[in-house]
Amino acid sequence: MPFDPQSLRYDDKGLIPAIAQDHATGEVLMMAWMNAEAVARTLATGNVTYWSRSRQAFWVKGEVSGHVQRLVDFRVDCDRDCLLVLVDQTGPACHTNRRSCFYTAVRDGREIELMRPEA
């Protein structure tokens, strides 16, 4: 079936959550948002492109930092309201310079930092 970005289910702001996962290690790196045009650009260019809610602008991941995400596979969930992008991640995915944004665990009612920023 041909894929049409408009066939996805976007929220009332026209956005859909996109989970980025390291294609090689399976590590979940981050979650950000796309609109239909960001989906189209991601598929067309192979450079994962989000919509920045804070800047209200397209956000080609790594364009400034160099920490690019090359698209390896693009997945749609059963409800067509969430995306999973398998990526080849250069450097840390998180703006804190950690590999993943999910570096805090909650264990026994306390927050624990699981990883440090990369040098």
Add this chain to the structure above:
Amino acid sequence: MPFDPQSLRYDDKGLIPAIAQDHATGEVLMMAWMNAEAVARTLATGNVTYWSRSRQAFWVKGEVSGHVQRLVDFRVDCDRDCLLVLVDQTGPACHTNRRSCFYTAVRDGREIELMRPEA
């Protein structure tokens, strides 16, 4: 630092996205939503509990289907506006009876089904 569910950043509907990942295989299984009380119940019971937007009710995953998610680890992202729950998933996570909700890939402009429903 003690963890307080109220310290997370919820959207204008009081919800936060929660990604469920198989703790053993790394497979991303599904994404659903929690409110602060669902976060608290998940941590207190070890049974991953979402907020169903369609039913507007708590949704103890697997309560009806038996396809429960036992919490293995609970992670918070850098912006505190997304959760990652590592789970021990009994049976398929998807309501279509597939292991993961992300069973559709987009490749060369076409949709491809990657996995079949389990028997």
